[in-house]
Amino acid sequence: xxxxxxxxxxxxxxxxxxxxxxxxxxxxxxxxxxxxxxxxxxxxxxxxxxxxxxxxxxxxxxxxxxxxxxxxxxxxxxxxxxxxxxxxxxxxxxxxxxxxxxxxxxxxxxxxxxxxxxxxxxxxxxxxxxxxxxxxxxxxxxxxxxxxxxxxxxxxxxxxxxxxxxxxxxxxxxxxxxxxxxxxxxxxxxxxxxxxxxxxxxxxxxxx
Numbered sequence: 163x164x165x166x167x168x169x170x171x172x173x174x175x176x177x178x179x180x181x182x183x184x185x186x187x188x189x190x191x192x193x194x195x196x197x198x199x200x201x202x203x204x205x206x207x208x209x210x211x212x213x214x215x216x217x218x219x220x221x222x223x224x225x226x227x228x229x230x231x232x233x234x235x236x237x238x239x240x241x242x243x244x245x246x247x248x249x250x251x252x253x254x255x256x257x258x259x260x261x262x263x264x265x266x267x268x269x270x271x272x273x274x275x276x277x278x279x280x281x282x283x284x285x286x287x288x289x290x291x292x293x294x295x296x297x298x299x300x301x302x303x304x305x306x307x308x309x310x311x312x313x314x315x316x317x318x319x320x321x322x323x324x325x326x327x328x329x330x331x332x333x334x335x336x337x338x339x340x341x342x343x344x345x346x347x348x349x350x351x352x353x354x355x356x357x358x359x360x361x362x363x364x365x366x367x368x369x370x
Contacts, residue, residue, distance in 0.1 A: 197234040199224040213289040261318040
């Protein structure tokens with residue numbers, strides 16, 4: 163039950179992020195626009211491979227003064243945390259879509275959803291992993307996202323409950339972003355090949 167609640171919490175968080183700027187006056191709207199430009203700039207730099215963008219680089223990409231960046235964000239940690247929240251709003255909602263069908267079809271659909279998610283967030287995720295040990299708040303957010311991924315599997319693969327704890331944990335590990343990153347970056351697989359590898363292992367482990 164607690165794992166399923168993580169998905170509900172993610173849903174609530176997404177709704178809050180999406181509607182938070184819906185009502186505002188002109189001055190507040192301009193400030194929100196500049197703030198979002200800074201967030202978009204940080205995410206763009208990270209997506210391009212700069213996992214440690216400086217305040218100056220972010221401000222330049224956003225077209226604002228560096229002092230304006232610090233007007234919206236107390237420090238770079240706050241900026242990166244807000245960028246992570248933006249990532250949730252843009253990409254993680256796919257975990258809320260129900261997956262139906264026979265076991266084999268569900269495994270295939272779940273891995274396809276995760277492949278799309280992981281491809282969209284990988285560089286930002288790598289940047290977060292590099293900073294995770296430095297920030298208690300960021301570490302909490304990362305653990306929450308890992309819990310949501312586990313809940314996603316528990317919700318759509320009730321067959322997991324028939325496995326022993328070791329096998330169940332192995333399934334969670336196989337479906338994680340960390341495993342995806344190993345397949346894509348370290349083993350050099352294409353996204354399609356990585357997806358096929360995860361499907362093959364999960365199918366064998368769950369007896370589909």
